[in-house]
Amino acid sequence: MPIPMVDLVAQYRDLQPQLEPAFLKALTAAQFILGPNVQAFEKEAAEYLGVAHAITCANGTDALHLALLAAGIGPGDEVITTPFTFIATAEAIAYVGAKAVFVDIDPCTFNIDVAQAQRAITAKTKALLPVHLFGQPANMAPLMALAKEHQLQLVEDCAQSFGANIGGIQTGAMGDVAAFSFFPSKNLGCFGDGGMITTQSDEMAETLRMLRNHGSKVRYYHDIVGYNSRLDELQAVVLRAKLPLIDHYNQERRRVAHRYNAVLCLLNLQTPCEDGVGLHVFHQYTLLTDHREAIQQALAEHKIASAVYYPVPLHQQKVFADISAGTHFPVTESVAQRCLSLPIYPELSNEAVDEVCGVIRQALKA
Numbered sequence: 001m002p003i004p005m006v007d008l009v010a011q012y013r014d015l016q017p018q019l020e021p022a023f024l025k026a027l028t029a030a031q032f033i034l035g036p037n038v039q040a041f042e043k044e045a046a047e048y049l050g051v052a053h054a055i056t057c058a059n060g061t062d063a064l065h066l067a068l069l070a071a072g073i074g075p076g077d078e079v080i081t082t083p084f085t086f087i088a089t090a091e092a093i094a095y096v097g098a099k100a101v102f103v104d105i106d107p108c109t110f111n112i113d114v115a116q117a118q119r120a121i122t123a124k125t126k127a128l129l130p131v132h133l134f135g136q137p138a139n140m141a142p143l144m145a146l147a148k149e150h151q152l153q154l155v156e157d158c159a160q161s162f163g164a165n166i167g168g169i170q171t172g173a174m175g176d177v178a179a180f181s182f183f184p185s186k187n188l189g190c191f192g193d194g195g196m197i198t199t200q201s202d203e204m205a206e207t208l209r210m211l212r213n214h215g216s217k218v219r220y221y222h223d224i225v226g227y228n229s230r231l232d233e234l235q236a237v238v239l240r241a242k243l244p245l246i247d248h249y250n251q252e253r254r255r256v257a258h259r260y261n262a263v264l265c266l267l268n269l270q271t272p273c274e275d276g277v278g279l280h281v282f283h284q285y286t287l288l289t290d291h292r293e294a295i296q297q298a299l300a301e302h303k304i305a306s307a308v309y310y311p312v313p314l315h316q317q318k319v320f321a322d323i324s325a326g327t328h329f330p331v332t333e334s335v336a337q338r339c340l341s342l343p344i345y346p347e348l349s350n351e352a353v354d355e356v357c358g359v360i361r362q363a364l365k366a
């Protein structure tokens with residue numbers, strides 16, 4: 001049996017009896033834009049996350065873009081972020097006309113290195129944008145202190161961290177504003193594109209609701225230049241069905257991760273480390289190895305998927321050549337050359353995990 005990176009069909013089969021009638025109901029109600037399921041999901045998500053407001057939108061990239069706009073970030077501003085993330089994190093900074101200032105990552109968690117973020121603060125710095133990479137919360141306490149001390153906006157990229165928390169406080173409830181993605185393969189994923197912004201601020205929430213809907217509070221009255229960025233009703237149906245299961249899904253991801261750890265920690269590679277500060281929800285299980293190609297080849301021969309997240313750090317991307325000329329981030333560069341992500345999803349069986357580990361053990365022996 002092939003082992004994919006994610007198995008969305010398995011999850012659909014489980015939810016099918018409940019989803020299909022819910023889809024039919026939404027189809028006949030025919031309120032497709034900002035309908036009752038979208039509204040209900042926003043309330044349910046806000047309650048789960050412990051935030052005053054959850055505002056859905058079209059995707060996670062838009063969520064970051066709108067979050068930065070609502071935080072008042074614009075041309076001439078600098079936003080400190082990590083170069084070891086998906087491109088969208090920094091694209092959103094460019095969309096608002098600000099400059100992404102990359103700083104290196106922590107070698108254990110692969111999240112932004114707080115000491116380096118501190119050193120990168122200038123008079124132009126307006127925001128910190130940590131990413132809770134692979135599902136492990138960034139080190140938020142010192143970042144919150146830093147934001148407070150320097151009066152910076154703290155914007156969380158929670159695309160990979162739905163349900164991750166620090167001492168019970170959810171990612172997305174710690175910054176001034178936070179962005180989530182419901183891309184199908186994320187921990188909480190829908191059946192297409194989807195996103196959400198969270199905030200405790202009533203004022204920001206009002207702006208965000210306008211921004212995602214053509215700058216309008218009252219239909220056909222437009223106060224600001226907004227966007228068409230809404231979550232659609234059918235995606236909200238999916239998310240409402242999955243939200244009550246997210247803790248279970250994340251627990252199962254942790255089961256898989258810990259089973260991988262138990263075998264792989266004995267081998268000549270670095271298993272993902274949990275810093276013990278927050279709850280890691282393992283969006284990805286990413287190890288470091290000097291034998292990446294050999295492992296990937298052996299896995300492929302056994303029809304086992306693997307992936308490199310991310311092979312090229314953002315400061316080495318062509319698109320950011322101008323803003324990152326001459327910058328070097330040794331930890332990021334070394335991690336990008338050695339990282340390898342293994343299949344992980346809630347439905348992955350222990351037997352399958354053992355099979356993956358067996359193939360890796362053999363590959364490293366050879």
Ligand SMILES: *Cc1c(COP(=O)(O)O)cnc(C)c1O
Pocket residue numbers: 059060061062085086088089131157159160181182183193194195
């Ligand atoms: C997935 C992802 C995004 C973007 O989300 P989309 O819904 O695909 O637009 C942003 N940041 C990170 C870290 C992501 O993993």
